[in-house]
Amino acid sequence: MNTKTFSLAELGWRPMLQQQLSFEELDSGFAARVDAVFRDRVHVLSEQGELSVPLMGILDSDDPEARATTGDWLWLANDTHRPIKLFERNTLLKRTAAGTDPKAQLIAANIDTLFVVSSCNLDFNVSRLERYLALILAAHIPAVIVLTKADQTDAVEPYLDQAGAIHRDVPVIAVNALASDIIETFAQWTGSGQTIAFIGSSGVGKSTLTNTLLGQRFTIPVAFAR
Numbered sequence: 698m699n700t701k702t703f704s705l706a707e708l709g710w711r712p713m714l715q716q717q718l719s720f721e722e723l724d725s726g727f728a729a730r731v732d733a734v735f736r737d738r739v740h741v742l743s744e745q746g747e748l749s750v751p752l753m754g755i756l757d758s759d760d761p762e763a764r765a766t767t768g769d770w771l772w773l774a775n776d777t778h779r780p781i782k783l784f785e786r787n788t789l790l791k792r793t794a795a796g797t798d799p800k801a802q803l804i805a806a807n808i809d810t811l812f813v814v815s816s817c818n819l820d821f822n823v824s825r826l827e828r829y830l831a832l833i834l835a836a837h838i839p840a841v842i843v844l845t846k847a848d849q850t851d852a853v854e855p856y857l858d859q860a861g862a863i864h865r866d867v868p869v870i871a872v873n874a875l876a877s878d879i880i881e882t883f884a885q886w887t888g889s890g891q892t893i894a895f896i897g898s899s900g901v902g903k904s905t906l907t908n909t910l911l912g913q914r915f916t917i918p919v920a921f922a923r
């Protein structure tokens with residue numbers, strides 16, 4: 698397929714993944730990272746380029762956790778690109794499905810840092826931040842609160858104080874998402890191979906943050922709204 702190729706290092710490959718492979722498997726396939734999920738297939742990035750992988754064989758399961766989600770690592774057969782293995786996840790973000798269905802809905806896998814985004818305006822809501830953080834910290838994913846639109850208020854401190862009081866282990870930063878100096882601010886979480894994601898209401902600046910940060914170097918932002 699004539700698409701962009703990616704090194705394993707920039708995709709975030711880790712020794713704990715290598716350890717999950719037998720010698721036979723090592724010869725038979727290659728690693729690929731899921732960056733989008735569709736009803737019957739997933740889109741992956743790999744050293745062999747971008748591929749579309751049907752959800753068949755090991756991925757065609759009734760157990761939602763046995764299916765692939767964004768951020769997952771797959772081992773694909775060299776010739777057919779059939780999925781051979783779904784790697785164990787380092788982290789998994791999920792929510793319980795609505796209604797009477799007890800099955801979990803997978804949101805994303807293998808996120809290293811999850812940024813909860815709100816803005817220094819009427820979007821700011823401590824209860825909502827607490828709900829997001831409960832979901833994220835239950836999944837043992839390091840979280841950071843990002844307050845955007847700091848350039849549009851004269852009073853950032855009250856927002857920083859309220860957000861900072863929510864959880865002592867969750868750092869809070871206030872930024873102008875349009876300003877390229879945020880690349881410096883985010884550098885401690887966006888080293889090579891790091892997977893980050895943004896969560897937050899519509900209009901808070903998730904896409905803006907992603908675009909400003911991607912101006913500098915490639916990461917895999919698993920961006921999802923609301």
Ligand SMILES: Nc1nc2c(ncn2[C@@H]2O[C@H](COP(=O)(O)OP(=O)(O)OP(=O)(O)O)[C@@H](O)[C@H]2O)c(=O)[nH]1
Nearest residue numbers: 845846872873874875899900901902903904905922
């Ligand atoms: N001045 C200023 N504008 C911002 C900032 N962050 C976002 N914006 C603006 O706010 C608007 C919405 O930002 P988006 O990045 O599209 O918001 P989003 O979170 O991706 O929204 P959805 O995709 O709907 O979930 C855009 O017009 C941005 O330019 C900021 O820090 N400062």
Ligand SMILES: [Mg+2]
Nearest residue numbers: 903904905922
């Ligand atoms: Mg957006």
